[in-house]
Amino acid sequence: MTGTASATRATCTGAVLGCVGRGGLGQAAVRALRRRGTVPDPQLPAGAAFAPADELLDPSFEDRPPTCDVTVAAGLLDTGRGTVSAPARTVGARGAQIIPPMPGQESVMTSEGASPSTRLLELFEGHRLTPTQRRIAHCLVRRASDVPFLSSVEVAELAGVSQPSVTRFAVALGFDGYPALRRYLRETLPQAAGAQDAGEAARNEYQQAVHAEIENLRHLAGLLADPEPVTAAGRVLAASRPLPVLGLRAASAQARGFAYFAAKVHPDVRLLDEGGSMLADRIDSAVHAGATALLCFALPRHAKEVVEALEYARAAGLTVVAVADSTFAPIGKHADVLLPAAVGTGLVFDTACAPMMLGRILLESMCDDIPDAQSRLESFDTSAAARGLFVD
Numbered sequence: 450m451t452g453t454a455s456a457t458r459a460t461c462t463g464a465v466l467g468c469v470g471r472g473g474l475g476q477a478a479v480r481a482l483r484r485r486g487t488v489p490d491p492q493l494p495a496g497a498a499f500a501p502a503d504e505l506l507d508p509s510f511e512d513r514p515p516t517c518d519v520t521v522a523a524g525l526l527d528t529g530r531g532t533v534s535a536p537a538r539t540v541g542a543r544g545a546q547i548i549p550p551m552p553g554q555e556s557v558m559t560s561e562g563a564s565p566s567t568r569l570l571e572l573f574e575g576h577r578l579t580p581t582q583r584r585i586a587h588c589l590v591r592r593a594s595d596v597p598f599l600s601s602v603e604v605a606e607l608a609g610v611s612q613p614s615v616t617r618f619a620v621a622l623g624f625d626g627y628p629a630l631r632r633y634l635r636e637t638l639p640q641a642a643g644a645q646d647a648g649e650a651a652r653n654e655y656q657q658a659v660h661a662e663i664e665n666l667r668h669l670a671g672l673l674a675d676p677e678p679v680t681a682a683g684r685v686l687a688a689s690r691p692l693p694v695l696g697l698r699a700a701s702a703q704a705r706g707f708a709y710f711a712a713k714v715h716p717d718v719r720l721l722d723e724g725g726s727m728l729a730d731r732i733d734s735a736v737h738a739g740a741t742a743l744l745c746f747a748l749p750r751h752a753k754e755v756v757e758a759l760e761y762a763r764a765a766g767l768t769v770v771a772v773a774d775s776t777f778a779p780i781g782k783h784a785d786v787l788l789p790a791a792v793g794t795g796l797v798f799d800t801a802c803a804p805m806m807l808g809r810i811l812l813e814s815m816c817d818d819i820p821d822a823q824s825r826l827e828s829f830d831t832s833a834a835a836r837g838l839f840v841d
Contacts, residue, residue, distance in 0.1 A: 565593035565638045566668060566791075570776070572622065582618045583777040584608050590775065591794060597635040601627040658795035665791040665803040672789070673810070682770045682786045683814025689742035691717035693735040693767075696746040697724050697755050703746040703772070703801060707808045713829055714822040715815065724754045732762050742768040746808065747780045748792055748801055759783035772807050774799075 573586045588608040589596050599607070601615040604627075608615070619630040673679065686692055692715055696704020701722040708720040719735055721728060732743070743762045747755055759769050760783055771784035774792045781787050790807040793800035816822040833839060 565596070566590050567671065568637060569593050569596070569634075573777075576621060578618075578621060578777075580779075581610050581614050582621055585610060585615060585618045587775050587777045590777075591791075593638070597631060597638055599631075654795065658793055658800065661795050662793045662800055662802045665793060666806060669790050669803045669807060676814075678786065678788060679807075679810055679814050680817075682788060683811055684818045685742045685768055685786070686744055686770060686811065687715070687815040687818035689740050689768075690715075691719050691735050691738050691740050693719045693721050693732065693740055693743045693762075694746075695721040695743060695755070695758060695762075697722065697752050697758075699750070699799065699801075700746040700748040700755075700804075703748065703804050703808055704744075706805065707744070707746070707812060710809070711812055711815065714812075714819050714825050721758075724752065724758075728754065728758050729761050732758065732765060732767070736765045736767065740767060742770060744811070745769060745771045745780065745784070746804060747771055747773045747778055748804060749774055749778075749799060751779045756780055756783060770811075772804055772811070774801075774804065 569586075569590050573590075578586060585604065585608045588604065592599070592607065596604075601612050601619075604615045605612045616627050619625075619627040622630060624630040624633065692711065694704050694708045694711070696702070696707075704722050705720060708718050712718045717738075719731070719740075721731055735743070743759075745755065745759060756779060759771070759780055763769055763783065763785070768786070769784045770786040770788070771778075771780055772788050772790060773780055773784075774790065776787065776789045778787075778789075788807060788811070790801075790803035792804065793802070819825075
């Protein structure tokens with residue numbers, strides 16, 4: 450957009466009623482027009498300026514904020530705000546989520562040097578995706594380096610969806626179709642364009658799995674460049690007495706490990722690692738004992754009873770902090786604070802080094818907000834030495 454255009458305010462006269470009636474027009478339309486190599490005319494009313502984008506966007510108009518100002522919409526997009534508001538929400542506010550900003554999120558349009566998975570997350574951020582589309586998005590993030598070279602049929606097979614679903618997914622992002630999305634990814638993911646070097650290609654499947662986990666940890670390190678979400682979550686968890694820790698099926702090991710160490714500094718940690726009808730009873734018991742928050746570890750495959758348990762916990766007044774494998778995880782909308790940590794998928798069974806690390810980091814943050822954490826640790830060490838618990 451030119452300097453003159455950027456300085457000109459669009460007047461909504463004649464288009465306000467249409468704009469409001471259709472659910473609002475905004476950044477998604479600007480993004481769609483840019484995919485076509487054009488920009489909205491700020492001299493026109495919003496309805497006319499955004500009209501060329503209509504065919505590219507969801508007819509429900511749910512993915513657009515209620516702004517009728519062409520320049521404002523473009524400006525929000527340019528500053529990396531996408532179609533969502535700033536991620537900082539009050540911890541514990543019902544229905545809010547705190548998702549750590551991805552590296553480069555503050556300047557989505559110029560995220561030079563960001564990893565392929567980070568750029569894909571930036572592309573998906575702010576779009577209201579259906580469950581099927583979230584599944585496709587998750588699949589693409591997992592295979593970020595290969596995405597520019599995959600056909601729509603291949604993506605459909607990898608994600609376990611139909612080929613038309615992949616096309617609709619691309620359109621939901623503002624592209625004409627999947628070929629346009631793939632061209633865009635080839636241009637914006639240059640580091641994925643080259644073939645693997647000889648050393649990387651020679652790695653066996655076990656080495657590849659280890660390197661994939663290393664990449665997951667690097668990605669987590671990037672998320673932690675802004676420590677505030679984890680710090681805020683640790684503060685909420687430390688204040689809850691008792692503190693229920695939920696983890697079922699694949700996530701039970703993460704919950705059990707966290708609860709074991711947390712019990713050394715927190716006076717009342719309650720592990721919830723078994724499902725069934727007793728789970729709601731144990732949540733009720735924690736609430737009646739004074740609990741104000743619940744920590745949940747949620748890893749694929751996501752159990753239906755975890756979603757139900759989180760719904761029940763929130764209805765009971767608990768603030769839910771969740772560690773999940775992705776921002777697209779099914780439990781996301783049931784958490785007040787969502788902290789993503791990717792799992793490795795290169796072996797027969799998923800690996801969860803990053804979620805485990807994030808759990809320990811959360812525990813470290815909690816220690817800063819538990820006044821007697823250090824004295825509790827020292828007391829345990831004294832007792833352990835007196836009982837001869839350890840050989841080292």
